[in-house]
Amino acid sequence: MEKVKCVIYGVGAIGRMLSKALLEKDGFEIVGAVDVDPNKVGKDLGEVLGLNRKLGVVISKDADKVLEETKPNVVFHMTSSFLSKVFDQLMGIVKHGVNVVSSCEELSYPYISNFKLALELDKAAKKHGATILGTGINPGFLMDTLVITLTSPCLKINSIKVTRQMNASTRRGPFQKKIGAGLSVEEFENKIKSGIISGHVGLEQSISLIADALKVKLDKIVVEPVKPVISDKYVKTDFVEVNPGMVAGLNQTARGIVSDRDFITLIFTAYVGAPEEYDAIDIDGIPEIHQRISPCVHGDWGTISMLINMAPKAIESPPGLLTMKDITVPHCVLSDVREYLKH
Ligand SMILES: NC(=O)c1ccc[n+]([C@@H]2O[C@H](COP(=O)([O-])OP(=O)(O)OC[C@H]3O[C@@H](n4cnc5c(N)ncnc54)[C@H](OP(=O)(O)O)[C@@H]3O)[C@@H](O)[C@H]2O)c1
Known part of the structure; x- marks a missing residue:
C-alpha cells in the first residue's frame, strides 16, 4: 500500500x-x-x-x-x-x-x-x-471525548464536573501572552473588552458534545466571563515577569444546565506559577467516577x-x-x- x-x-x-x-x-x-x-x-x-x-x-x-x-x-x-x-x-x-x-x-x-x-x-x-x-486536545479530548468515554460504566449520572488546570510557566511564550500573564488587571480587562484576549475557545463546544453523546437536552449553556487569576507571588518565566497583584493567567467556567441544575460544569484555569497542574473528571452517578491526570496532559x-x-x-x-x-x-x-x- x-x-x-x-x-x-x-x-x-x-x-x-x-x-x-x-x-x-x-x-x-x-x-x-x-x-x-x-x-x-x-x-x-x-x-x-x-x-x-x-x-x-x-x-x-x-x-x-x-x-x-x-x-x-x-x-x-x-x-x-x-x-x-x-x-x-x-x-x-x-x-x-x-x-x-x-x-x-x-x-x-x-x-x-x-x-x-x-x-x-x-x-x-x-x-x-x-x-x-x-x-x-481541548476541545477534542480532555474535556469532552474522555468524559464521554468515562461515562460508559455508569448506569445513572446526576452531574459531571471537569477541571483542567495548567501551569502556563512551562508553555510557549505566545500562550503565556494569550492568557494575559504579566498584565495589570486594567490592561487585562481592556484586552478582554477589545477581544485581544478571547479566553479559552471550546467550552461551549465540549459541553454540547457531551450532551449530544448522552442525549441530554440542556436548557441552556452558560459561559461565564473570563476572569483574571491574580498572582500572590513574583513569577518569572522565559517570556514574562509577574509581580504580586498582576495577572498570572485566566480562569473560565461554563455550565450546561438542566432544570435549573448544573448538569455539566467545565472549569478551565491556566496561569504562570500554578503550584500543580492536572486534568480531573468527577462524575456523580451510579457508580461515581473520579479520574485525575497529574500533571495535566501537555496541550x-x-x-x-x-x-x-x-x-x-x-x-x-x-x-x-x-x-x-x-x-x-x-x-x-x-x-x-x-x-x-x-x-
Ligand atoms: N483544539 C485544540 O485543542 C487546539 C490546540 C491548539 C491549537 N488549536 C488551534 O489551532 C490553530 C492553530 O494553532 P497555532 O498555534 O499553530 O496558530 P498560529 O501559530 O497562529 O498558526 C496558524 C497559521 O495558519 C496561517 N493561516 C491563517 N489563515 C490561513 C489561511 N486562510 N490559509 C492558510 N494559512 C492560514 C497563519 O498565517 P498568519 O500568521 O499569516 O495569519 C499561521 O501561519 C489555532 O486556531 C489554535 O487556537 C486548537
Missing part, C-alpha cells in the same frame, strides 16, 4: 510541530503545505521547520493548486479557532474529495457555533466523498497527537461532517499508519 499522502494547511506553531512529528511517523508522507504568511510562502517546508535539509515541499498560498497537484489522502488543517473563518478553507478542501482533520476549536462541535454553516459543510463533504473532523503534544491519531479514523469513516462522538474508540497510531487502514 502507498504511504498516506498529507497536506499541512497552516504552518504555524501547531502545524510546524505536527509536520516534524509526521516526518518521524511510519507510513505518512507530506506532499504539500499551505499558508498565507508571506514569511513562509515560497519557502521549502524543511527550511521553515528549521531542519538542515529541504523536503521538496514548497509552501504555497494556493490551496486549490496544492490539492489538485498532490491529491492527498488527508489534510491537517490548523489555521484558526473560528468556524466562520475556516468555512471557505474547509469547503475548498472537501470539493477535492479530500478528508480533513482540523484543530479549529469551533469545528469540534460546529452545530452550536453556526448550524447553517455546519449543515453546508456536511452536505458538501457527503457530495464529494470526504470526511471533516474537528479535534484536538501542544496532545493536540498534534490527536490530529495525527485521528487521521486514519477520518480516512476510514463514512463521508460527512463528523465530531469526536462519531469516531470509534480513539487510540494512538503506534505502528505504521497503513496498518490501521483497510485498503
Whole structure:
C-alpha cells in the first residue's frame, strides 16, 4: 500500500510541530503545505521547520493548486479557532474529495457555533466523498471525548464536573501572552473588552458534545466571563515577569444546565506559577467516577497527537461532517499508519 499522502494547511506553531512529528511517523508522507504568511510562502517546508535539509515541499498560498497537484489522502488543517473563518478553507478542501482533520476549536462541535454553516459543510463533504473532523486536545479530548468515554460504566449520572488546570510557566511564550500573564488587571480587562484576549475557545463546544453523546437536552449553556487569576507571588518565566497583584493567567467556567441544575460544569484555569497542574473528571452517578491526570496532559503534544491519531479514523469513516462522538474508540497510531487502514 502507498504511504498516506498529507497536506499541512497552516504552518504555524501547531502545524510546524505536527509536520516534524509526521516526518518521524511510519507510513505518512507530506506532499504539500499551505499558508498565507508571506514569511513562509515560497519557502521549502524543511527550511521553515528549521531542519538542515529541504523536503521538496514548497509552501504555497494556493490551496486549490496544492490539492489538485498532490491529491492527498488527508489534510491537517490548523489555521484558526473560528468556524466562520475556516468555512471557505474547509469547503475548498472537501470539493477535492479530500478528508480533513482540523484543530479549529469551533469545528469540534460546529452545530452550536453556526448550524447553517455546519449543515453546508456536511452536505458538501457527503457530495464529494470526504470526511471533516474537528479535534484536538481541548476541545477534542480532555474535556469532552474522555468524559464521554468515562461515562460508559455508569448506569445513572446526576452531574459531571471537569477541571483542567495548567501551569502556563512551562508553555510557549505566545500562550503565556494569550492568557494575559504579566498584565495589570486594567490592561487585562481592556484586552478582554477589545477581544485581544478571547479566553479559552471550546467550552461551549465540549459541553454540547457531551450532551449530544448522552442525549441530554440542556436548557441552556452558560459561559461565564473570563476572569483574571491574580498572582500572590513574583513569577518569572522565559517570556514574562509577574509581580504580586498582576495577572498570572485566566480562569473560565461554563455550565450546561438542566432544570435549573448544573448538569455539566467545565472549569478551565491556566496561569504562570500554578503550584500543580492536572486534568480531573468527577462524575456523580451510579457508580461515581473520579479520574485525575497529574500533571495535566501537555496541550501542544496532545493536540498534534490527536490530529495525527485521528487521521486514519477520518480516512476510514463514512463521508460527512463528523465530531469526536462519531469516531470509534480513539487510540494512538503506534505502528505504521497503513496498518490501521483497510485498503
Ligand atoms: N483544539 C485544540 O485543542 C487546539 C490546540 C491548539 C491549537 N488549536 C488551534 O489551532 C490553530 C492553530 O494553532 P497555532 O498555534 O499553530 O496558530 P498560529 O501559530 O497562529 O498558526 C496558524 C497559521 O495558519 C496561517 N493561516 C491563517 N489563515 C490561513 C489561511 N486562510 N490559509 C492558510 N494559512 C492560514 C497563519 O498565517 P498568519 O500568521 O499569516 O495569519 C499561521 O501561519 C489555532 O486556531 C489554535 O487556537 C486548537
